[in-house]
Amino acid sequence: MSAERGGCGPWTPGGQVVLAEGEVTTDVARRGVRSWVRREGRLTPGQARALEGADGHRLLRPAAADLPLDATRHFGRVAPLHLEIGCGNGDFLVARAEANPGDHFVGLEVHRPGLGHALHAAARLARDNLVLLELDAAEGLDRLLPDDSLTACYVFFPDPWPKKRHHKRRLLQPAFARLLWRKLRAQGRLFLATDWTDYHAWMLEVFENSPDFLNALGPGRDAPRPAWRPVTRFEQRGRRLGHTVHDLLYLPVGKSVAGA
Ligand SMILES: C[S@@+](CC[C@H](N)C(=O)[O-])C[C@H]1O[C@@H](n2cnc3c(N)ncnc32)[C@H](O)[C@@H]1O
Secondary structure (H helix, E strand, C coil), rough: CHHHCCCCCCCCCCCCCCCCCCCCCCCCCCCCCCCCCCCCCCCCCCHHHHHCCCCCHHHHHCCHHHCCCCHHHHHCCCCCCCEEECCCCCCHHHHHHCCCCEEEEEECCCCCCHHHHHHHHCCCCCCCCCEEECCCHHHHHHHHHCCCEEEEEEECCCCCCCCCHHHHHCCCCCHHHHHHHHHHHEEEEEEEEEEEEHHHHHHHHHHHHHCEEECCCCCHHHHHHCCCCCCCCHHHHHHCCCCCCEEEEEECCCHHHHCC
C-alpha cells in the first residue's frame, strides 16, 4: 500500500533513504558475524526491474522515522501478521499470502536475485497483503516490527553452516530466539524446517533449552510437515541428497495476553 493510501509514512520503493546512525537500515552491508555471505550473482532483467520498484509498492525501504512498522496502518486494516525470515525466491511466502488474502505478510531476504524473484512473483497477488524488505533479520528485525506483533514466524531451510567453525554464523542462536519470542504474540507460532540433521539438532538445542519456547508437539519432537509448505528449491536439493526434512513448531511461553 502506498503512503497516499494510508500507508505508514514515506515508504520509498526503489528509492534511497538516509538513516540516522544506529537506525535500522535496508543496506545489508554491515560488519560482524553474519548468517549469510554476499553471492549477488547476475540479476535477470525482471529481477532488476522488480528491485528498482517496477513491481510497485511491495518492496519496502522504510525511513527510520516510520519504524517500527505499523502493519495495521500500512495495510489499512487489522489482520494477523506473518513474517518469513530468509524468504529466498518467495516460493512459500507468495503462495501463503495468496492462500490467505485476509492476513498480512512480511518477507526478509538479503540475497538480491532471490528478492527480485520474490517481488516479481508477488506481482501476481490480487490482494495488497505482502511486503518484502532487503534486510538482515539479525540486524534489523528488532527495529522493524513492534514486540508482540507476529501471529506466525517462519524460518525455513536457514543456511546450515555445516562446518563447526561456522556454527556461530547460524541464524538461530539463543539471542535470536529471544528476539523472536519478543516479536511473537502470546498465541503466536514459530515454524522451523531444515534438511540438515546437524542443524535440526542445533535447533532443538536452542529452543528446547530456551525458557521462552515450548515445543508444540512435546519435548524434542518434530512437527508434521505443514500441508501449506510448498517444496522449495532448497528442499528439493535436500531430498536429492537423501536428507531427511524436519519440521519444528514452537510456541512462545510466558507472554502476557495483552500482547495477544
Ligand atoms: C537456504 S535459503 C532458504 C530460502 C527459503 N526459505 C526456502 O526454503 O527456499 C536461506 C535464505 O536465507 C537468507 N538469509 C540468510 N541469513 C539471513 C538474514 N540474516 N536475514 C534475512 N535473510 C537471510 C539467505 O539469503 C537465503 O536466501
